[in-house]
Structures are given as structure tokens and as C-alpha cells.
Amino acid sequence: MKKALRKQVLQELKSLSKEEKEVMGAWLTEQLLLHPFYKEAKTIATYLSFPHEFQTASLIEQAQKDGKTILIPKTYPHGKMDFVLYEPEKLERNSFGLLEPQGKTIVFEPSQIDLIHVPGLAFNTSGYRVGYGGGYYDRYLEHFSSHTISTLYPCQIQDFQPDHYDIPVEEVLIYERDF
Incomplete structure (x- = not known):
């Protein structure tokens, strides 16, 4: 079921025009930057x-300012993931096919984020998500107690039943304007 859902949403995301993504991305970035979770946070993990996907470059740039x-995430075999300091040169x-830090990195503990x-x-209205199938985030979020947030295009809201090991995202920002 999740496999078909992944394929369907991926297709819908890839069919969005560059312009649509830019408009929705700018709006979602703005909503995120105005959110109390963002304003109160000193250390933010993103991707x-x-x-x-939602483009995180503007968010990263503004957060640095x-x-x-x-x-950003650094993955290891067997579904393990750490969050490490964002250092573009590494x-x-x-x-x-994702950019990932190589070499010696500074790992942050979940309690520092x-x-x-x-x-x-895909996300349902309760904040449960379907990722790419590696389980990295569900395993990480299981031991994470601070805030979580996601930024979504409308096609990413889907109706599905979560599995027992799925961890919901606390807050979901969905693009709400029409073109």
C-alpha cells in the first residue's frame, strides 16, 4: 500500500511546474519562518x-542569517541516521543521489536539537508520514522529544492508515493558496 502511495505522490510532485513549486515553496518558507517553533529554536535540523521536494535552500539561508x-542528516547502513553540522564544503x-556530509562531522545529540x-x-491529517521507505526518520523520531514540523504541497496530503512503528510529525504546514 505504501509503495503505491509513494509512487503516486512522487509522480504528482514531479508533474508540478517549476513556477508552481517556487510559489508554494516561498509561501511555505514564509509560514515556517513565522512559526513559533522556528522562532524559539536555536538549533534546527532540516534536509x-x-x-x-520542498526546496530547503531559502530556509537554510535565512536560518543562518x-x-x-x-x-542536516547523515545516514549509515542499517537505517541509522545522525544530524550533523551543515558544512557545505563537506x-x-x-x-x-542526495548531498551528504563526508569526512569528519560534528554530530549533535537529539537533546541538543x-x-x-x-x-x-505523503502525510495524513494526523501528521503521520510516508517517507522513502528507509525508516531513518521514524527510528530517529522515536527518541526525539522536541518539536517537529513538515512543509507540504497539497498533493502530499493523503488518506492512509499509519503502521504501528510510524511516528507522527507534530505540526504540518500545507500550502493553502490557489494559483
């Missing part, structure tokens, strides 16, 4: 986007 510490493409901006393909 480096695939082309079809706002003096926030930015972390980025290289991993096996998934104020907010995680969580990616995903």
Missing part, C-alpha cells in the same frame, strides 16, 4: 532537498 545552527552525493524539519512524500 537537503531532492528537486521534486537569523543566527541559528543548521543540521557535501558529496550519496547512493540515494530544538526543531526537526521532517521530509516525507
